[in-house]
Amino acid sequence: xxxxxxxxxxxxxxxxxxxxxxxxxxxxxxxxxxxxxxxxxxxxxxxxxxxxxxxxxxxxxxxxxxxxxxxxxxxxxxxxxxxxxxxxxxxxxxxxxxxxxxxxxxxxxxxxxxxxxxxxxxxxxxxxxxxxxxxxxxxxxxxxxxxxxxxxxxxxxxxxxxxxxxxxxxxxxxxxxxxxxxxxxxxxxxxxxxxxxxxxxxxxxxxxxxxxxxxxxxxxxxxxxxxxxxxxxxxxxxxxxxxxxxxxxxxxx
Amino acid sequence: xxxxxxxxxxxxxxxxxxxxxxxxxxxxxxxxxxxxxxxxxxxxxxxxxxxxxxxxxxxxxxxxxxxxxxxxxxxxxxxxxxxxxxxxxxxxxxxxxxxxxxxxxxxxxxxxxxxxxxxxxxxxxxxxxxxxxxxxxxxxxxxxxxxxxxxxxxxxxxxxxxxxxxxxxxxxxxxxxxxxxxxxxxxxxxxxxxxxxxxxxxxxxxxxxxxxxxxxxxxxxxxxxxxxxxxxxxxxxxxxxxxxxxxxxxxxxxxxxx
Numbered sequence: 001x002x003x004x005x006x007x008x009x010x011x012x013x014x015x016x017x018x019x020x021x022x023x024x025x026x027x028x029x030x031x032x033x034x035x036x037x038x039x040x041x042x043x044x045x046x047x048x049x050x051x052x053x054x055x056x057x058x059x060x061x062x063x064x065x066x067x068x069x070x071x072x073x074x075x076x077x078x079x080x081x082x083x084x085x086x087x088x089x090x091x092x093x094x095x096x097x098x099x100x101x102x103x104x105x106x107x108x109x110x111x112x113x114x115x116x117x118x119x120x121x122x123x124x125x126x127x128x129x130x131x132x133x134x135x136x137x138x139x140x141x142x143x144x145x146x147x148x149x150x151x152x153x154x155x156x157x158x159x160x161x162x163x164x165x166x167x168x169x170x171x172x173x174x175x176x177x178x179x180x181x182x183x184x185x186x187x188x189x190x191x192x193x194x195x196x197x198x199x200x201x202x203x204x205x206x207x208x209x210x211x212x213x214x215x216x217x218x219x220x221x222x223x224x225x226x227x228x229x230x231x232x233x234x235x236x237x238x239x240x241x242x243x244x245x246x247x248x249x250x251x252x253x
Numbered sequence: 254x255x256x257x258x259x260x261x262x263x264x265x266x267x268x269x270x271x272x273x274x275x276x277x278x279x280x281x282x283x284x285x286x287x288x289x290x291x292x293x294x295x296x297x298x299x300x301x302x303x304x305x306x307x308x309x310x311x312x313x314x315x316x317x318x319x320x321x322x323x324x325x326x327x328x329x330x331x332x333x334x335x336x337x338x339x340x341x342x343x344x345x346x347x348x349x350x351x352x353x354x355x356x357x358x359x360x361x362x363x364x365x366x367x368x369x370x371x372x373x374x375x376x377x378x379x380x381x382x383x384x385x386x387x388x389x390x391x392x393x394x395x396x397x398x399x400x401x402x403x404x405x406x407x408x409x410x411x412x413x414x415x416x417x418x419x420x421x422x423x424x425x426x427x428x429x430x431x432x433x434x435x436x437x438x439x440x441x442x443x444x445x446x447x448x449x450x451x452x453x454x455x456x457x458x459x460x461x462x463x464x465x466x467x468x469x470x471x472x473x474x475x476x477x478x479x480x481x482x483x484x485x486x487x488x489x490x491x492x493x494x495x496x497x498x499x500x501x502x503x504x505x506x507x508x509x510x511x
Contacts, residue, residue: 001485
């Protein structure tokens with residue numbers, strides 16, 4: 001299954017992961033799969049940064065952006081600990097993209113998204129109109145979608161991507177509730193839970209303009225998300241918004 | 254709804270797809286997604302799924318016998334019943350009267366709450382093995398999120414080495430457990446609905462061939478479009494795709510390809 005239009009993918013990685021084997025996960029092997037599925041550009045964060053070492057992980061992203069500038073977009077991944085490191089990383093890698101793309105992973109970094117050590121990141125995002133991809137999970141005390149509502153309210157210039165949209169059906173409902181109340185939030189559909197009719201449900205609730213295609217490649221199989229979107233019972237125009245136009249519009253503004 | 258971004262499923266139209274992981278009937282947990290027979294068949298048609306092995310939500314969430322009765326009341330040539338099985342002698346006798354080809358074990362503590370070990374389920378498992386009945390059991394029911402759960406599976410595979418077992422809902426993080434077991438236990442098979450790490454299906458086929466993977470969708474909870482897209486886009490041979498799409502399950506069930 002190949003997308004008839006080139007996809008702009010908001011959620012990808014480079015690197016491996018600790019708890020299961022990484023298959024065919026070199027950048028060149030990822031490019032082969034991107035060509036196979038017609039993914040024109042993939043926004044990447046380093047899994048090394050998500051799990052362990054942000055400075056070194058962000059350097060890995062910098063190298064990939066240098067090597068393949070037309071195929072990848074780079075998130076700067078930040079950890080709220082140690083305090084002060086995050087903003088230094090954001091400033092150091094500010095050349096990745098304008099406006100900045102920022103990734104935070106409260107689960108891996110074991111720190112709540114509404115904790116005080118994240119405040120400098122949210123201030124920076126608010127000042128720069130950054131796009132912030134937040135890993136979310138249904139009702140999780142560190143990253144439950146509902147935690148993002150007050151943050152979106154307090155930092156209205158930051159554009160918040162609810163990563164995985166909360167994952168479970170209930171998590172999606174929480175993400176939709178946040179999106180309905182806060183126009184600076186959008187849903188990223190990357191995830192392994194392929195709920196039947198969830199794409200249609202989200203489009204009905206918040207409109208296709210607030211939904212982004214994410215694959216989580218090379219963590220998850222990108223064809224999984226592609227199949228969900230292409231076989232959903234929404235219009236082709238709505239699919240095009242999700243697969244391509246929405247993220248392009250977001251990162252260009 | 255047709256359009257320029259409609260999924261092209263023409264490739265699968267002659268695959269004779271047989272889905273090993275489908276549920277039917279009302280659900281107290283997933284009420285918004287549950288489907289009765291006619292609606293389920295419509296959804297199968299939309300994705301080119303010819304036949305499905307189907308269990309009943311009432312059996313899983315409430316009572317095995319009542320669920321089996323509901324399943325019996327929903328007979329259809331395209332739906333192969335996966336009867337719910339319990340370990341007590343009287344339940345084994347009731348199951349045998351249904352002359353099953355497939356059973357599903359719902360042994361999790363939140364479901365029928367029994368052990369798959371011989372001391373608890375020995376009589377049932379002996380019967381199933383003697384009759385070469387295909388056994389479906391999910392990741393949740395075996396508690397495969399824990400190392401103890403995998404040890405329980407090893408005991409099951411070892412003690413009943415002629416019993417064909419299909420793991421349902423196997424997570425994409427499973428290969429460090431799954432691969433050693435596939436090498437050691439030829440009676441082990443798995444379903445693909447959530448076997449969805451990056452290029453994971455390709456790598457399984459490269460390592461083991463295609464004989465042990467069975468296409469499953471988790472209908473009505475998951476859309477078949479996801480698992481189908483993974484299979485369609487896998488860089489494996491057409492023969493391997495056909496085997497996974499339904500050939501392997503037909504072989505296990507000794508069903509005529511037509």
